[in-house]
Amino acid sequence: MTEEHKSEDEGLQDDEQLPFMQRLLDNPFLLLFLGIAVPTVFYIIWGIMEITQIPIAD
């Protein structure tokens, strides 16, 4: 194993040893996904579903 591969493997091992919350907070793209998904589901999709269920006046 080359030195480069060794250090990469050590890096991965270190990552695995990090607590879950730290790994979550160190992952900007997972945070980006969560930051878009949560308000999209609870605010926009839920809101639109309610609005579309309002009966249309005759």
Added chain:
Amino acid sequence: MSTKTEFRTCPTTGLKVDLNAEKLIKANAVAAVIFLAIGGLFGLLVALTRWPEVHLLPADWFYLALTAHGFDVLLVWIIFFEMAVLYFASAVLLNSRIAGPRWAWTGFGLMLAGALITNIVVLQGGSSVMFTSYVPLKAEPGFYLGIILFAVGALIGCCVFFGTLVVARRERTYKGSIPLVTFGALTAAIIAVFTIASGAIILIPTLLWSIGLVSHIDPLLYKTIWWAMGHSSQQINVSAHVAIWYAIAAITFGARPLSEKVSRTAFLMYILFLQLASAHHLLAEPGLSSEWKIFNTSYAMYLAVLGSMVHGMTVPGSIEAAQRARGLTKGMFEWLRKAPWGNPAFAGMFMSLVFFGFIGGISGVVMGTEQINLIMHNTLYVPGHFHGTVVAGTTLAFMAITYYLVPLVFRREIMFMKLARLQPYLFGIGAAGISVFMMGAGTLGVSRRHWDMQFADAILPFDYPSAAFLMMGLNGMFAVLAAVGGIAFIVVVVGSVFFGRKLGVDEKPSYPEVPPQAAVVAEHGSAHSLKIPGTTMLVAIFFIAFVLYYFVNWKYLSEVWPLS
């Protein structure tokens, strides 16, 4: 425009600065300040019209000025400055080159073009639909087009920020986790992406509707999705200004956060829940269920409020810990008494923190409670609240960090230092007064977005209580004070940037004097001290004020609807 990567080392903080990033920070900050001046002028005209004794503008000009004021200060000033913050927090704090500088300039160009188009269209007079532009109020197509272009430009800026995070990690320009200030900027960028996407979902069809290609936009659907943009755009501010609080604490005192874990978790609360507070604008809409309203405001929003309260404790707490480590340990408040109150960056930041918490924060929770929201929904209380968050909170914090940006990034000495020392107090007290008196008038029932509270030409007469007139007079006076503070800021910043003494390559500016530990702004790590009795006392005062004000509003509601 060069895209070749060149660096310089800041002689004050020791940070490595990519010159491309530096130019982008300068351009965005300058554009921000120009639009602050324009939007602030319109704001003064609005306040002088709402002052019953002055009643400056005729109705059509009032609504035009209100539209331009909302767009220029709530969106343009703030987002341009946030772009500067994103580039600073990524490239500069991570010692990295900026990713895709050409893309960043393209984004800047789109934002500038969009802002100019919307301003020109508003000034032509056919688009006085106010910032919210609720359908069926129809503006000229250019109004929506300008906002869309501005949003696309801002989205490109966010992508450059994320790209820079990737570049910095791949090129190992920092060790471990990103610094807390960068994490705060990341939070702002994430909320910005949601905000811009929501804006695109609703404003593109609205543009087509204004052209005539779409026949109908449902008003409630518009309002619901628009607020996902309109309110969330203000949550970008909250995340950015909290990041700036931490940055100023670090640069001024060498303060580390009390606990990185706790502060980062508080930012996570923002990422997950802060945008949901948009629902408080819809609490009086009959088409949406109480479940949707209460979940989005009174449950999820409180988790985001918890995040703000954590920051409200850890920022002054980190300053107290740093001051106590320097030996300012006498009594509960020696650390605060002997803080550099003559340093405009610190003074502005600390007032921003206090006003944001006590005025904007508490009133935000009150408005987010479905029952008591009804006593002030769509009254002047709402702009009172967001002047507490966006003006006394965000704008004051952005002004504060500008006093560091000018010498450290623009490499110019600050001019008119005596005026600069006074400026945060003029603007901060003015903005706080505007917020408090508008909220007071709103509590007495004064409508928002109304040209004439005297209803002089109404067929059916209506009189507000005389105290409401007093409130609006005081609001006008404090608006003048805030305008004086705003003009002082423009004079100091524009004067310094264009005419301030240019600093040599390795020359340290005479202001700011920073401690050797200031470089902690670019590091990840905690203060490891919880001896903060003074901050604990301040937090206790905050909670007492919170509980009392909350109780007063329930009491007021019970008097509106006497059920017993």
